[in-house]
Amino acid sequence: MTHRPFVVRIRNATLLATLATVGMAAGFLPAAHAANRPMAKHSADKAAEAVGGPLPANGVARVNDVVITQDQLDQAVRATNAPDTPALRTSIKNQLIARELFRQAAQKQHYESRPQVVAAVEQAKTAAMTAAYLRDQVKPAPVTDADVKAKYDAIVATLGESEYKPSAIAVKDADTAQTVLTQLKKGTDFAQLAKQYSQGPGAAQGGALNWVSFKTPIQPGNTQNWPQPLAEVLVKLPQGGVSSAPVQIGDAYWILRVDEKRPTQIPQYDQIKDALRKQLEQVALEKATAQVVVDLMKNARIQQQ
Helix, strand or coil, X not given: CCCCCCCCCCCCHHHHHHHHHHHHHHCCCCCHHHHCCCCCCCCHHHHHHHHHCCCCCCEEEXXXXXXXXXXXXXXXXXXXXXXXXXXXXXXXXXXXXXXXXHHHHHHHCCHHHCHHXXXXXXXXXXXXXXXXXXXXHCCCCCCCHHHXXXXXXXXXXXCXXXXXXXXXXXXXXXXXXXXXXXXXXXXXXXXHHHHHHCCCCCHHHXXXXXXXXXXCCCCCCXXXXXXXXXXXXXXXXXXXXXCCCCEEECCEEEEEEEEEEEECCCCCXXXXXXXXXXXXXXXXXXXXXXXXXXXXXXXCCCCCC
């Protein structure tokens, strides 16, 4: 059987370049040259034959003397997390072709020696080397089913009979806090004032915070990471109530409102055990990483200003 030469005809170069740029920005296109180095050539005739000859069995395209493989195309398609369709594969293949054209043009003009490229390569090498080292050295303690259940029980034990959906305005000085309270008494919308004045959490959302519950009377260390004075004010407010005076926490002045109040709704263990496991695994990872840092610092000379 006679194979006809494989030739890529690009009818819309602008579209192809745009697709390739998008693909590179998304970071999912593998470089064709990484797996396929240019073939060795001893003459112009052999070069022409290599480019014009049939593709190897695993090739989907050839750009000059570089073959783009089926594996590279499959990898790029999977990285999109989109339905695998012929149209998508054609689009991704065109992106791979355009990217390889860019690479070859840059290499021809010796871009690899430019300072910013050298620096980027060194940064990528450092990042890859560090990531590999950490994968080998950081050994977090395994999280058991018993650990997850214990975490669930500990959280449930801190919950009170009621839970609150609060909003908050946090400002940096007492005068601004008093201005906010005065405007609230005049009927100005709480969310509007939060967006205007607050420097605290949820400011862009009108000061809205997540549901929270405290076992009462409030006990130190049992406030769901809330400052105890704020928790004590919150549980005394009725639904719709606003704190009558600013609550000072450090250098910030807080004004609270209870948007909603209801009996505490405790999720079933099976509903949240996966989320709790991920939290515990993250804590274990951070702890193990910190230990690696401590061990390295023991034999290091570190100077700081």
